[in-house]
Amino acid sequence: MLRSSRATAYYASRLSRSFCISSSTLKPLTVEDVKVTDKAHQRLKEVLSPGERLRIEVDGGGCSGFEYKIKLDTKLQNDDRLWKGDNVEVVIDEMSLGYMRGATIDYVADLMKESFRVVNNPIAEKGCSCGSSFALKMD
Template identity: 50%
Template sequence: MLRPLIKNRVNLLNFYFPSSSSSLTNNFLIVTEKAINQLGKVSSPGENLRISVDSGGCSGFEYKMILDKEINAKEDEIIKFSNGASVVIDKISLEFIRGSKLDYSEDLMRAAFRIIDNPKATNGCSCGASFSPKEIFNMLIINRFGLPFNIYLNNYRFQLIIT
């Protein structure tokens, strides 16, 4: 089941993102050596770093990362590394971060995996946890009544209300 991106007052059941390519390749995310090494250290056998994008944060959408053992073959893309580490991204979130870089950074405030250099983001918060999408894209959403409608995003926050 696809998870909703926009959770405000609506149940969204299905998403459609037009894709420029018919099949996704492992070239959709650049992963630094530092991130690969750290992921190998912190993950147990069978655990993957799951990256997702959800509504929220101070810029409209936020990156979420957790260690997860579950993989949905229909909805997830997987990147495996020679040290046994792997990254899993659901196909909806992938459309928001395609071409980005996954890095591991350590500073005075925190040590964490971060998405940087996202070509599909324009504005972001200072901590790097949230962003605004750059491109206009069209989402076809099937609501709870089975009626499709379109949403257009272009760097604006919005609230979707179905009455």
């Protein structure tokens, strides 16, 4: 039992260390990778607490095959790419970036809700009316 507890503590400490990454060691996102609109940038300045950043991930699911997951996060991971602008940070992991390279991050307010959204994704063929699900172009 003691051996099992030690192994658990060892692996838990290694796992937690993988999130202790400085933003200065991450590869930057370029304008060719992703754009952030002025509206999204301004809203991020209003909602982010110190140490928080906007995280965008692409995951399988949704009604069109893939979906964007957008959340506020305080942790950085080894494969994150970083966009910085005026005390605001946006992170996208390498795999997700492959599904949205060239897209724009915007803040959209409509009759149903206000939210950050990925728009104008050149790799997406069609999307869902919710704005978070998309299918890839097949060329």
